[in-house]
Amino acid sequence: MVRACSVCGLPLPEGARFCPNCGAAAGPLVETEERKMVTVLFTDLVDSTGLAQRFDAERARDLLGRFFDAASEELIALRGRPEKFIGDAVMAVFGLPHVHEDDALRAVRAGLAIRERVRRLGESLGMVPPLEVRTGIETGEAAVGRSPTGQLLVTGPVVNTAARLQAAAQVGQVLVGQTTYLLTKASVAYGRPRRVRAKGFDVGLEAYGVEDLTPRSARRTIPFVGRAGEQAILGQSLGVASTTGRPVLVTVAGEAGIGKSRLADELAAGVSAAVLILRGQAQAHTDTATFSPAAAIVGDVAGIRARDDPEVIRGRLRELAERTSGDGAAARLTQRLLLLFGLTESRDETAFVPEVQAGFISVIDGLARDHPVLLIFEDVHTLKAPMLDLIERLGVHGQGPRRALIVALARGELLEDRPAWGAVGGNSVLIRLEALSRDESVQLARHAGGGRIDELEATEIAERAGGNPFFIIETTGMLMPAVAGADGRGTRTVPPTVQAVVSARIDALPPRLRDLARHASVFKYAFDLSELTVVDPGATAEELAQLEDCEVVVRDPQPGDPQRWRLRHSTLKDVVYASLPKRERLRLHELVAGYLQAAGHPSLAADHLELAAFAAIDLDPNDRSVPDRAADALLVAGDRARRRMESRTAIDRYERSLALAGAEERWQVREARVLAGKGESHYWLGEYSAATLALTRAVELGEKHDDAFALALALRFLGDVAINFEADGFVRVDPRITLEVSLVLLKL
Numbered sequence: 092m093v094r095a096c097s098v099c100g101l102p103l104p105e106g107a108r109f110c111p112n113c114g115a116a117a118g119p120l121v122e123t124e125e126r127k128m129v130t131v132l133f134t135d136l137v138d139s140t141g142l143a144q145r146f147d148a149e150r151a152r153d154l155l156g157r158f159f160d161a162a163s164e165e166l167i168a169l170r171g172r173p174e175k176f177i178g179d180a181v182m183a184v185f186g187l188p189h190v191h192e193d194d195a196l197r198a199v200r201a202g203l204a205i206r207e208r209v210r211r212l213g214e215s216l217g218m219v220p221p222l223e224v225r226t227g228i229e230t231g232e233a234a235v236g237r238s239p240t241g242q243l244l245v246t247g248p249v250v251n252t253a254a255r256l257q258a259a260a261q262v263g264q265v266l267v268g269q270t271t272y273l274l275t276k277a278s279v280a281y282g283r284p285r286r287v288r289a290k291g292f293d294v295g296l297e298a299y300g301v302e303d304l305t306p307r308s309a310r311r312t313i314p315f316v317g318r319a320g321e322q323a324i325l326g327q328s329l330g331v332a333s334t335t336g337r338p339v340l341v342t343v344a345g346e347a348g349i350g351k352s353r354l355a356d357e358l359a360a361g362v363s364a365a366v367l368i369l370r371g372q373a374q375a376h377t378d379t380a381t382f383s384p385a386a387a388i389v390g391d392v393a394g395i396r397a398r399d400d401p402e403v404i405r406g407r408l409r410e411l412a413e414r415t416s417g418d419g420a421a422a423r424l425t426q427r428l429l430l431l432f433g434l435t436e437s438r439d440e441t442a443f444v445p446e447v448q449a450g451f452i453s454v455i456d457g458l459a460r461d462h463p464v465l466l467i468f469e470d471v472h473t474l475k476a477p478m479l480d481l482i483e484r485l486g487v488h489g490q491g492p493r494r495a496l497i498v499a500l501a502r503g504e505l506l507e508d509r510p511a512w513g514a515v516g517g518n519s520v521l522i523r524l525e526a527l528s529r530d531e532s533v534q535l536a537r538h539a540g541g542g543r544i545d546e547l548e549a550t551e552i553a554e555r556a557g558g559n560p561f562f563i564i565e566t567t568g569m570l571m572p573a574v575a576g577a578d579g580r581g582t583r584t585v586p587p588t589v590q591a592v593v594s595a596r597i598d599a600l601p602p603r604l605r606d607l608a609r610h611a612s613v614f615k616y617a618f619d620l621s622e623l624t625v626v627d628p629g630a631t632a633e634e635l636a637q638l639e640d641c642e643v644v645v646r647d648p649q650p651g652d653p654q655r656w657r658l659r660h661s662t663l664k665d666v667v668y669a670s671l672p673k674r675e676r677l678r679l680h681e682l683v684a685g686y687l688q689a690a691g692h693p694s695l696a697a698d699h700l701e702l703a704a705f706a707a708i709d710l711d712p713n714d715r716s717v718p719d720r721a722a723d724a725l726l727v728a729g730d731r732a733r734r735r736m737e738s739r740t741a742i743d744r745y746e747r748s749l750a751l752a753g754a755e756e757r758w759q760v761r762e763a764r765v766l767a768g769k770g771e772s773h774y775w776l777g778e779y780s781a782a783t784l785a786l787t788r789a790v791e792l793g794e795k796h797d798d799a800f801a802l803a804l805a806l807r808f809l810g811d812v813a814i815n816f817e818a819d820g821f822v823r824v825d826p827r828i829t830l831e832v833s834l835v836l837l838k839l
């Protein structure tokens with residue numbers, strides 16, 4: 092019997108009272124006995140008695156041990172749990188701790204993977220006849236609970252059925268029962284059904300032999316390879332956080348496609364059902380783009396959906412506040428959450444950032460007081476400073492217990508831009524995710540090829556990939572016609588770079604799907620069908636499904652209504668976008684900007700206008716119309732952020748506005764205001780020399796173009812810097828400054 096830790100999910104040794112991996116008390120995997128839909132797999136080694144006779148006892152035991160190890164590895168890589176080793180058989184359960192809709196399919200895939208592994212094992216030992224297994228699989232309701240000694244028990248007719256199917260399977264066969272068959276028949280090719288006579292079943296059992304997975308399902312269930320050490324660190328960190336009540340921040344850093352998101356997915360799939368999983372992914376619903384990962388999490392726990400009315404959102408946030416905070420604090424928390432959703436005007440805009448941060452931390456504290464919480468933040472290198480500060484603060488122990496593991500996934504840029512990341516206090520761990528080993532790469536290439544690429548190709552791909560899983564998966568996809576595009580024009584030579592692989596994949600799509608993919612690449616994050624029709628009026632749900640089949644888009648994992656999609660991977664998005672002609676980029680970004688503006692998201696609209704402007708400048712540097720509109724919009728967006736004291740965001744937007752403003756000698760009123768705003772933002776960050784530089788320039792321009800607003804703003808802060816922060820400031824203050832401030836304020 093293999094027990095698994097209820098916190099980190101890794102196997103527990105016999106009789107352990109604490110998990111050696113994470114230190115958590117070896118509590119129950121399931122709190123009480125419950126009924127669950129699970130898929131049970133039995134697999135056993137064919138002719139093991141014969142083996143025992145042919146080999147000496149020690150060698151036979153060694154072989155059995157290797158079989159158990161290999162089978163367990165394949166099962167775990169597909170999120171199955173090996174539960175029992177009985178004689179020479181393994182029993183495994185799929186659907187614990189979390190039921191996944193594709194549990195049955197994963198079990199079938201595991202059956203095939205174990206068969207391959209065991210054949211390879213036999214070959215490597217030079218065994219004749221070859222080493223084989225028999226496998227039986229069935230899905231059904233089972234009672235899941237604990238025995239008096241604390242061991243996990245899965246009981247029910249489904250367990251017997253799977254065992255009977257295994258006994259009835261032919262050598263090398265994976266035989267499934269009626270329910271598994273019904274759940275997987277769209278994804279798996281089966282032979283003709285046969286009736287299996289089985290003890291205890293009057294009418295016999297309907298059984299289906301697996302022939303193969305369809306290419307599509309083979310691609311959707313690619314097993315997880317390697318990364319055992321990294322998983323152990325994550326598991327231990329969760330254990331520390333949940334047993335001590337002190338949060339742990341784990342940063343997973345690495346290049347694009349190296350497997351950061353997948354590592355986090357596997358962690359989430361393996362943790363006990365008692366752990367609340369929250370994912371912060373940038374989303375475009377709220378206008379406070381800076382805090383959108385926090386908004387996504389709060390929206391998720393509050394049960395808010397993309398198109399909810401403001402009144403509904405208010406109600407849900409109030410409920411959440413009442414649920415997570417003590418008496419008397421709920422009203423304040425509600426206000427803070429409303430701020431996060433842009434549903435209340437803060438009288439004092441300077442309080443925006445700290446209020447939103449405090450609100451989010453209260454919600455997490457409320458949730459993580461008694462139960463462990465796993466927070467996963469994707470693409471952290473793209474987040475703005477106030478959100479980064481918030482993530483760091485989550486990792487610092489507050490007053491009460493916070494049983495939270497915070498996982499930040501980021502490309503290397505994060506650590507270049509913020510070398511002190513994670514150093515604000517608290518427990519912080521950095522994992523640098525390195526390339527897969529050569530063996531792991533070959534293994535992944537084989538898995539991703541789903542039996543449709545040969546050994547030579549698998550090795551060649553592994554060699555070119557430099558250990559990058561994204562490269563391996565893309566390349567194998569290109570070699571599989573069903574994935575490469577509906578017309579199946581896959582080429583059989585392996586291009587040398589990820590970019591080339593992805594381009595070849597896109598080129599092989601039918602023209603209509605290629606266009607649709609290109610149109611979809613202009614969205615920054617996810618999009619729903621109606622948003623997609625803004626850039627592609629003919630788009631249909633059917634076509635989106637086809638793009639999904641070709642592995643270009645995926646459904647957004649956040650359940651939502653309406654369903655949202657995104658390009659499957661950021662590298663894929665970059666390559667598709669790069670293939671879009673400039674004129675098209677210009678047209679499409681303007682369309683999206685218009686839509687976002689009308690929907691009340693001016694700052695997001697500004698981002699799209701900026702991208703439109705980049706294209707416009709490349710097309711005709713003399714046509715200033717789009718760049719001017721973009722620079723205006725970025726000024727407005729910068730001012731919004733400045734008033735909310737999101738100073739870094741403000742500076743970023745102002746600088747982008749200036750970059751679009753053209754040659755300096757042409758700068759006018761807009762630039763005067765941009766510089767004044769930028770100066771003020773530097774001032775609040777304590778960057779006085781940068782502030783002085785921008786403000787002085789703002790004064791010059793403001794005077795030249797007689798703009799009272801820019802002058803008032805710039806002189807006010809310039810005066811402040813001179814009076815308060817320069818050693819001999821008071822002596823040097825230009826008397827003009829105070830005078831002018833008064834005059835200008837009068838004029839305003």
Ligand SMILES: Nc1ncnc2c1ncn2[C@@H]1O[C@H](COP(=O)(O)OP(=O)(O)OP(=O)(O)O)[C@@H](O)[C@H]1O
Pocket residue numbers: 313314315316317318345346347348349350351352353354501502535560561564660661662
């Ligand atoms: N260890 C692994 N075993 C199997 N597949 C993997 C593994 N690591 C990554 N993959 C697969 O490789 C692809 C790229 O991985 P992933 O999306 O996790 O990369 P990433 O590091 O998050 O990249 P980005 O920085 O662009 O977000 C995905 O399809 C993922 O499922």
Ligand SMILES: [Mg+2]
Pocket residue numbers: 351352353469470500
């Ligand atoms: Mg990722």
